[in-house]
Amino acid sequence: MLAKDISTGLDIGTAKVCAVIVERGEQDVPRVIGVGTSPSRGMRKGIVVDLDKTVRAVVDAVEQAEQMAGVEVDSMYVGIAGDHIRSFNSRGVIAVSRPDREITERDVGRVVDAAKAVAIPMDREILHVLPQEFVVDGQDGIQVALGMTGVRLEVEVHIITAASSAAQNVIKSVERAGFGVEELVLQPLGISSAVLDSDERELGVGLVDIGEGTTDVAIFRDGCIRHSSVLALGGGNVTNDIAIGLRTPLSKAEEIKISYAQALATEPAARGSIQVQGLGGRKDRSVSEAQLGTIVEARMEELLALACREIAKTDYADLLGTGIVLTGGTALMDGIVELAERIFALPVKVGIPCHIGGLEENVRDPRYAAGTGLALYGLDGGVQAKRNGKGHRSAVGRLRRWAGAFF
Template sequence: MPDQPVLVAIDIGTTKVCVLIGELTARGGVDVIGIGQAPSDGLRKGVVIDIDRTVQSVANAVEAAERLSGLKVRSAFVGISGSHIGSQNSRGMIAVSGHRHDVSRDDTLRAIEAARAVTIPNTREILHVIPRGYVVDGQEGVRDPIGMSAVRLEVETHIVTASSTSVQNLSKCVQRAGVEIDELVLAPLATAESVLTEEDRELGVVLADIGGDTTDVAIFQDGSISHCATIPMGGRSVTADLGIVLRVTPDVAESVKFKYGSAVPLEVDPDEVLQVTSIGEDTAHGVTRRHIAEIVESRANEIFGFVAKEIEAAGATNRLQAGLVLTGGGSGLTGATRAARDQLGMSARVVAPTGLGGLVDRVSTPPYAAASGLLLWGARNWPTEDERAGGRALEGVGDRLGKIFKGLMP
C-alpha cells in the first residue's frame, strides 16, 4: 500500500472511459500510478442511454487501472457533462457575525449558501456553487475576505446545474461498477485544472474540449469561470459527415479524417486523389483530398460557430485576451486551430494536460485532459491532515460547500 493518500478519476466519454489512479505526494502533487481505458458506447451526447454497457465499460477501465497500480479502486472523482448542463450567475449577501465583525470562513460559507438559494425546477439539481469574488461593505473585487473587518459581505457565484435523472443514471453506472463517488465534477471545470494557467484565467480565455459527441465550453474571466455550456457535436460529427458523403463505414471514415482530413481546404493539394471503396461496392473510386477537407471544414466551422455564440452569451466578445484553448480527442484534427482563428477572430492553440507526475508519458495528450484534471481537482479538494484529524471527510454528491470553498476560492 502507498504511504500517501490515493485519488481516482473516472472520465466517462461517448467513445471511451478513462480511469486514472494518482498518489498524493508529500509536496501536494499527484503521481499517476494507474491508467485504464475501455471503449464506451453507452452514452450519447453525454447522457447515458444504456446502463449495462456503461457499467461494463467503467468496470473494464477500472480493472485495467487496478492491474497496473496493484490497488483496489473504492471511490472516485467522476466527470459529468452533456447538453443537460446549465449555469447561471447569482449573488448572496449576509451580515457578518461576531462582535468584532471580522469575516470568518463560516461567514463566507453562509454567503455562498445565500447565493445558492436560487429557484430551479425540481427536475434539476445543483452541481457546483463557485465563488467568483466578494464585495465587502461595497468594496468590489475582493478575492479572499477572511480576516477583513466588515458589516456586510456579498459573494458573486457561478451556479452549475444538471438534470437530476442524468445525474442519477451516471451515478448508478459508476456505483454498479463497484465504485463510490467522491464527487461529481463538471467536466470542463476539471479539464481547466490540467490545461489552463492562472494567467489564462486572469486574462480571459475560452476552453473547448472536443469530445466524441459533444464539445464542452467553459469561459473564464478575471480569474474564475463565468459561463459554461455543452455543444451537441464533436469529433464523431465530422466522422459521420464523411461516412455519409463518401458512403463508407464509421471506421473507414475515422481513418480518412485523421490521415487525410483538414479543416483548412486551401492548405490541401487540390490534385491529390484518394481511392475509397464505398459500402456495397467492389471497386474503389477516386475522391480528391480537397473535397474531404471541404467536408471537414463545414462541420468544424459549425462547431466553432457555436463556440462564438457561447462567447457572445457570456458577454465576453473581444474580452478574452488569452484566446481559445483546444483540447480533447477532437483537437487533433489537422487545421483545427487555423479554422478556430478564422471563425472566432482570436488566437487558438491546442494544449495537452500538465501538472501530474508519475506515468505522465502515458497521459500527456489532449484526450486525457479531463481525466488528468479530475485528479488535480481531487488533490486540491482533498482534506489536509488537520481537517482529517478534525473528522472532516470528503462529502457526498449533495454536500459540497466546504470543498467548494477550499478548492474554488478565486
C-alpha cells in the first residue's frame, strides 16, 4: 500500500493522548484501522508541562493503534491547542506574472506569501495560512484562482499562530517518542474533518470542543474556517469545583462528575443524595444531588457563555446557519445540549465521527473527534498547510523511537 493511503492523527490532550490510523478505502471512503489511547499526565491546558510523561503516553497510544491496525507508522498529523493560539486576517496583492495573464500556481503561492508578510513577534510561529477568498481584478468571492485570467490578484487569508515554545515542545514530545511530525494542525481544523459535513461548513457552524483543560472555539462559513480561539477552561474546572464545593478528593470528584453531573440542574426537589468521601481522612458525608447540580450548572453555564461570547465578538455571530456542534469529553455530560441551546440560542448537537468505515465503532465518541479528524485531515493531504509551504517534516527512524522511550 502506498504511504499516502494511510494517515495517522495524534491528539495530545490534557486528559488523554489519542492516536487514530485511517486508510483510504474503496471509493475513497476512509476506514479507521487502528485506535489507541493513553492517559495523559504531562499536559496542562494544552501545554506540555512534563515531557517524559507526554512521550510515554504518545508511545503507548501509537503502539496500541499500530497493533490494532497491523501496520507501523513513522509520522503523523499532530493537533495543537492552548490559549497561546492567536489568529488574525491579512491581505496580499500581486501583479499576475505571465504575459497572457493566466494565474499560475506560482502566482497563487506569491500572493499567499505576500499576505503572510506581516510582522509576527519573535516568540511566535505561523501554524496555518488559510486562504479565505481570492479577488481577481476586483472580482471577489473566488475560491480557486488557479487558471483564471487577470492582472491583479489579491487574497484574504486567515493566519493562525502559536507560541514557538509550545509548538516546539509538542514536536519534541512526538520526536522523542520516535515519530515524525507531518504537520502541526490547529485542533478545530482537525476536528472539523471528522464531524462537519460540507453543508455545515458552507452555511455556517460554530464548533466548540470542550476537553479537560481547554475549550476550542471555531467558526466555519462558506467552506472555510473564519475564526478560531482557545479558552483555558474545560471539564477539569468542573471537577475542581466539585472537589472544592463538596470537599472531596479530585479523583472522587471526577467519578461523581461522570456518574451524576447534569449540565442543567432540573427539578432539584425530586433528587436523591450522593455519598461523598471526605478529605484528609474525614468522614464520608451525604450530599444532595441538588447541591451538586448547582455547582455543575454554574460552571457549565460560565464555560458555554464564554464560548458564546467568543463567537459574538466576530462578524459571524448571525451567520451560523446550522448552529453549534459540541465535541470533546465534556460534550458527554447529560443536559449539555439543552443548556447550550439556551445559551447560544441556536440548535446544538454533539459531534461524533461518522461516515467512515472500518473500525468506526471505536471512534464513535466526541472524545475521539480530534484524533480521527487529524488523521482524516492528513488523508486529504493536509492541503491547507501544504499550499503555503509550511509543515514540520522529519523522518525519524524506529530506532530513535526506542531511544526516546528510555531517555
